[in-house]
Amino acid sequence: MYRYDIHDQTLVDERVAQFRDQMERYRAGRLSDAEFLPLRLQNGLYIQRHAPMLRIAIPYGMLAGHQLRALAEITRRYDRGYGHFTTRQNLQLNWPKMEDVPDILADLAKVQMHAIQTSGNCIRNTTSDQFAGIAKDEVEDPRPWCELIRQWSTLHPEFAYLPRKFKIAVSGATTDRAAIQVHDIGLRLWHNEDGELRVRVLAGGGLGRTPMIGDVVREDLPWQHLLTYLEACVRVYNQFGRRDNKFKARIKILVKALGIEEYRRRVEEEWVYLKDGPQTLNQAAVDAAKAHFPEPDRRAVSxxxxxxxxxxxxxxxxxxxxxxxxxxxxxxxxxxxxxxxxxxxxxxxxxxxxxxxxxxxxxxxxxxxxxxxxxxxxxxxxxxxxxxxxxxxxxxxxxxGMANPTIGTLNDIICCPGGDYCALANAVSIPIAQSLQQRFEDLDFLYDLGPLDLNISGCMNACGHHHVGHIGILGVDKKGEEYYQVSLGGNATDDASLGKILGPSFFKEDVPDVIDKVLQVYIEQRTDEERFLDTYRRIGLKPFKERVYA
Known part of the structure; x- marks a missing residue:
């Protein structure tokens, strides 16, 4: 995995010192809440419902053993002895004291970790396939390319204050396991007939309040131009994205408003000034990045x-x-x-x-x-x-307790922290997940259902990715009461789709029964070859709705 050079380490160390000074000035009253807000956010520090929350970057989801031990010690020393891994391959601490955050960042820097740009209106942590480098269907290892993007985007002076947060995902396999179609920018690495590496660039995807599937901006970008083309894409967004309404500030709104053809035209127009410039990649730069991801010294297995x-x-x-x-x-x-x-x-x-x-x-x-x-x-x-x-x-x-044979089943639930922690949440998420795990714990039943993604979010920010769950559950507020809206038919892989709302929302206590009725329709209607998503796409929403609201 990637190891810091002197430039990386210097940058992170100086960032820690800078934030320590900012924290001291804030606590002394020399920085207002409004002035401190963007400073703390770009160092991953939130103010949540009960306490601060610190989001720690895990670039493209990779950790070394000594780094995980450091995270364990940090949770003991500064938190309550546990951490929370997120859908964006990061780690969150839910109970740190604000005054301890500079010390936490200093401890992270000792093991080549940080919290830079894990929040704020900037380019966030680049994510990728958890099986990058070892997948049988991989055509190009995305990790070196993720690292090049990390280096390009970290503290990029032009993109420190974008209209809204910006997320990039990279996939290098024939099967998309990085959900590239629901990111601000999604990148697919592929080879043409001559064996040359190309990049398919998608833009305008995302979840949240207005979920959208991304559109192809460029189908066959030569790899040498990856960073300059990304720069052009983000420049157009930075210039024309809305700043008057945070709910309409993401790039997906801009791409939708302009149309993909006009957005593509503006990107190409901007790219004229960047193409073949100093950020154009050469083989030496790529080789240097790839050198950080060598094949391990695997012994032969007889x-x-x-x-x-x-x-x-x-x-x-x-x-x-x-x-x-x-x-x-x-x-x-x-x-x-x-x-x-x-x-x-x-x-x-x-x-x-x-x-x-x-x-x-x-x-x-x-x-x-x-x-x-x-x-x-x-x-x-x-x-x-x-x-x-x-x-x-x-x-x-x-x-x-980590051998549960339920990966990919209904019980492998994705869930945000919800109202138990998050100040933005409309409703709790964790108790819903636990009630469903208890209701559907029979392994034979889970295996009979086949692969099934159930995702839960506590609010429209969709940190639990409910829009792309085969079954999605969203916490909603109705006059101060917590209710739950169910959607069906979402998917985050190659044939990505957004779930459709089943109908009016439900009381918390009713959710397990509702999901049970949905599953019974699937069991009754499926063919031998079908999985849940196949059956839903064949029969549509109506049979599920009729059963649930009968």
Whole structure:
């Protein structure tokens, strides 16, 4: 993974010193709340319902074991002994004291981490595929390109005060696992018939109050022009995006208002001044970035070991369930990627205790070259596990409570912190997730349903990505009362779609029954080959609506 050079470390250290001074001036009354607001936001510091919240950047979702141990120690020293992994592959601390934040940032800097641009109207942390570099269907490793974007976008002077926040996602596989169609800018790496790397650029996607699917701006951008073209895209947004209404300030509103053809024309017009300029990439720059992501020194795994793994899978039902749901094929024979479930009823989805972080770091050291990935589904991944060690890893995960064989099922719920923490939320999210996990905990039933994404957000900001859940749940406020709106048919992968609202919202207590009725319609109507999304797209919203509101 990427290691800081002297320039990175100097930048982060100086940023810590700068924010420490800003914090001291704010606490002394020499900076007003309004003056301090953009300063703290661009260092990841929010003021939430009960306490400050600090969002820590995990660039493109990659952590080293020593970094995860540092996060564990930070949660013990400055928080309540746990952290929350988000859908954007970051980590949030929900209870730090404001005056401690400069010390937290200083501790992060010691392990090459930071909270720069994890909030504010700037280019946020670039996200990618949690299986980048090891996926069997990958055509180009997106991690070096994410790193080049990180370097380009960090403290970019022209884009420090955009009309609104700006998010970029990069995918390099034939299957999109980075949700590029619902980002401000989505990038797809591909090869043309001559084997040359090209970039498909999408713009104007996003969730929140006005969800939209992005449109293609450029289909076949040569890789050399990635940064200059991105700069042109953001410049057009920075110049023409609305600043008079924050609810209409995202790039998706601009692209919709202009139309994709006019937005594309303006980008191309702006690009004339940037193309072939100093930010044009050359092979040496790309090679330097790729050098940070070498293939690990994997030992050979014998065919006998691979056969023994398959035999164990056939003979041990519990192990087979874990492998089927939590283990992903790897590009190297004899290796797998293993997903650690962070979905237990006694914890909020995505929450991990400090002790668990330490334990996962130890497991990463032992089984996966000290590397951990954070997923968009709020789980963790060990990316390089030999098949002859998966059984012992599974047993260790059982002891940690992270071996739930439910990845990709209804019980692998995505959920924002909601009203229990967030000042923006209309309703709680975590209790809804827990009630659904309790209602639908039978594994045989979950497996019979097949792959099913259920996402929960506590407000229209959609941090829980409810718009692209096969089943989405949104907390809404009705005259001070918490209600929940259900939508069906969303999807964040290649054939992306936005869910349609089922109808009037429901009391909290009714949500499990509503979801049960939705599932019963699916079970009754599906064919042998269909998954939930297939059935929904074939029969439409009406049968579900009739059953739920009968």
């Amino acid at each position: 065919s006998d070991a691979i056969q023994a793994f398959e035999t164990l899978r056939q003979e041990n039902r519990a192990f087979a369930r874990f492998v089927t749901n939590n283990v992903t094929d790897h590009k190297v024979p004899g290796y797998k990627a293993v997903t650690l479930s962070l979905k237990r009823r006694e914890h909020a989805p995505g929450d991990v205790t400090a002790d668990q972080m330490d334990a996962v770091a130890d497991l990463a050291d032992r089984y996966s070259f000290s590397e951990i990935r954070v997923t968009h589904e709020q789980n963790l991944v060990l990316s390089d596990v030999p098949v002859d060690e998966i059984e012992s890893l599974w047993q260790a995960l059982e002891d940690l």
